Amino acid sequence: MIQEVLISLNNGFLKTLQLFACTLLGAIPLGLLIAFGSMSKFLPLKGLIKTFVWIIRGTPLMLQLLIIYYGPGLLLHNNIWGGGSEGRLIAVLAAFILNYACYFSEIYRGGIESIAKGQYEAGQVLGMTKTQIFFRIVLLQVIKRIVPPMSNEIITLVKDTSLARIIAVYEIIWAGQAFIKSAGLIWPLFFTGLYYLLFCGILTLLFGYIEKKLNYFHQ
Amino acid sequence: MPILEVNNIKKHFGKTEVLKGITFSLEKGEVLSIIGSSGSGKTTLLRCLNFLETADEGSFSVAGKTVFNAADTSTLSEAEIRRNRLHFGLVFQSFNLFPQYNILKNITLAPTLAKCGTPEEIDQKARALIERVGLTDKIRNYPCELSGGQQQRVAIARALAMEPDILCFDEPTSALDPALTGEVLRVIKDLKSGDSTMIVVTHEMEFARGVSDKVIFMADGVIEESGTPEEVFGHPKSEKTRAFLSTSLEKI
Ligand SMILES: Nc1ncnc2c1ncn2[C@@H]1O[C@H](COP(=O)(O)OP(=O)(O)O)[C@@H](O)[C@H]1O
Ligand SMILES: [Mg+2]
Numbered sequence: 001m002i003q004e005v006l007i008s009l010n011n012g013f014l015k016t017l018q019l020f021a022c023t024l025l026g027a028i029p030l031g032l033l034i035a036f037g038s039m040s041k042f043l044p045l046k047g048l049i050k051t052f053v054w055i056i057r058g059t060p061l062m063l064q065l066l067i068i069y070y071g072p073g074l075l076l077h078n079n080i081w082g083g084g085s086e087g088r089l090i091a092v093l094a095a096f097i098l099n100y101a102c103y104f105s106e107i108y109r110g111g112i113e114s115i116a117k118g119q120y121e122a123g124q125v126l127g128m129t130k131t132q133i134f135f136r137i138v139l140l141q142v143i144k145r146i147v148p149p150m151s152n153e154i155i156t157l158v159k160d161t162s163l164a165r166i167i168a169v170y171e172i173i174w175a176g177q178a179f180i181k182s183a184g185l186i187w188p189l190f191f192t193g194l195y196y197l198l199f200c201g202i203l204t205l206l207f208g209y210i211e212k213k214l215n216y217f218h219q
Numbered sequence: 220m221p222i223l224e225v226n227n228i229k230k231h232f233g234k235t236e237v238l239k240g241i242t243f244s245l246e247k248g249e250v251l252s253i254i255g256s257s258g259s260g261k262t263t264l265l266r267c268l269n270f271l272e273t274a275d276e277g278s279f280s281v282a283g284k285t286v287f288n289a290a291d292t293s294t295l296s297e298a299e300i301r302r303n304r305l306h307f308g309l310v311f312q313s314f315n316l317f318p319q320y321n322i323l324k325n326i327t328l329a330p331t332l333a334k335c336g337t338p339e340e341i342d343q344k345a346r347a348l349i350e351r352v353g354l355t356d357k358i359r360n361y362p363c364e365l366s367g368g369q370q371q372r373v374a375i376a377r378a379l380a381m382e383p384d385i386l387c388f389d390e391p392t393s394a395l396d397p398a399l400t401g402e403v404l405r406v407i408k409d410l411k412s413g414d415s416t417m418i419v420v421t422h423e424m425e426f427a428r429g430v431s432d433k434v435i436f437m438a439d440g441v442i443e444e445s446g447t448p449e450e451v452f453g454h455p456k457s458e459k460t461r462a463f464l465s466t467s468l469e470k471i
Contacts, residue, residue, distance in 0.1 A: 140319045
């Protein structure tokens with residue numbers, strides 16, 4: 001029985017990891033685009049992006065997930081996600097990526113705006129282009145500043161993936177909970193906590209390592 | 220022909236007119252010191268020359284070629300501005316070194332990106348510049364490991380690496396402990412013998428008097444008085460110059 005539980009939990013955890021990795025892969029670059037939008041000098045774009053970020057950060061992720069999954073079917077009578085598990089996974093990822101991209105964008109924006117004007121000007125008077133200044137001078141300094149807040153968000157994401165179970169994406173909580181009904185076992189659900197703990201522990205070590213690596217310079 | 224001719228530069232921020240028509244010229248190899256109380260527009264003038272601000276009126280030319288003319292700025296593309304600004308170099312009051320790069324890389328970064336030669340040439344030239352400012356033993360150190368005076372010397376070497384025709388200094392020693400100003404001023408002084416054309420905004424009156432070929436005293440956005448150090452410091456004609464000089468000498 002134990003073996004059966006572990007196999008099932010492992011499979012659930014793989015789904016959790018998949019949600020986690022795909023969300024990061026989408027939200028990290030999308031967040032940068034949103035950050036640039038929210039700093040745009042073109043006011044209508046800036047206003048639009050800021051409103052969007054406000055809505056996403058001002059409402060629960062669970063609600064966003066439900067709206068994104070059920071909304072198209074209920075409002076437009078067109079369930080764009082289809083009925084299968086694939087469609088549910090894509091809907092969950094869409095909700096997670098949008099939500100986390102907005103949080104990341106605010107962290108990026110804070111990081112970018114905290115870089116001294118003199119760094120840009122030093123690059124300019126040396127004849128560098130805007131792109132060179134961003135990628136060769138500003139970016140690493142921004143990364144150094146945002147590692148602590150980003151690691152916070154990313155560790156929160158590990159646990160937020162469990163929200164996927166409300167639209168029946170079979171991640172690890174779902175897998176653990178299933179044993180209550182099927183076999184009357186409660187411990188598999190509690191046991192899932194160990195997976196989260198272990199994974200968050202690894203991430204904490206990784207971010208600590210990155211922070212230390214970037215400690216060779218001060219701004 | 221003068222290396223730099225500045226013609227009637229005007230600049231305002233909002234309603235305040237910060238530069239009210241600045242005109243002067245500079246011969247190749249000359250050192251110009253600009254003195255004046257804070258708020259008189261010295262920094263703004265240097266920033267206009269380096270295209271960090273766009274002057275509202277006026278023009279300036281380098282070696283006879285107009286590099287800026289307020290009357291037709293709209294025609295300048297970003298690439299042209301980049302090319303034109305490379306006639307000038309600027310050393311900031313606050314150094315503005317790139318913290319994530321060591322001293323060597325701080326100096327080689329811009330020439331490398333601009334493809335000013337092979338990597339070996341750029342590296343060799345950077346090492347020569349570092350030697351010139353006396354920091355060979357710090358070549359692998361990071362800016363945060365250097366004193367303010369050493370950082371400013373790196374900033375000077377970094378500006379020289381792009382071989383500007385005219386090197387501008389904006390109060391290069393104002394952010395330093397008094398004990399560290401000497402080493403930076405000595406480096407600037409040495410550049411003079413190396414035939415560099417320089418504009419130095421400074422509060423170091425003794426330095427301005429000893430090193431410059433020309434001195435400009437700015438007050439409220441105009442050139443109140445200009446001439447040789449002997450004329451401006453020895454026999455100031457303007458009442459404002461006399462008042463400024465006496466208060467800045469009091470401070471010493
Ligand atoms: N970006 C700016 N926006 C508004 N006012 C400015 C700006 N830069 C400078 N000023 C104003 O212009 C005046 C001259 O400044 P500055 O050129 O820095 O003088 P200095 O270097 O001689 O002390 C000051 O009154 C300053 O407040
Ligand atoms: Mg100033």
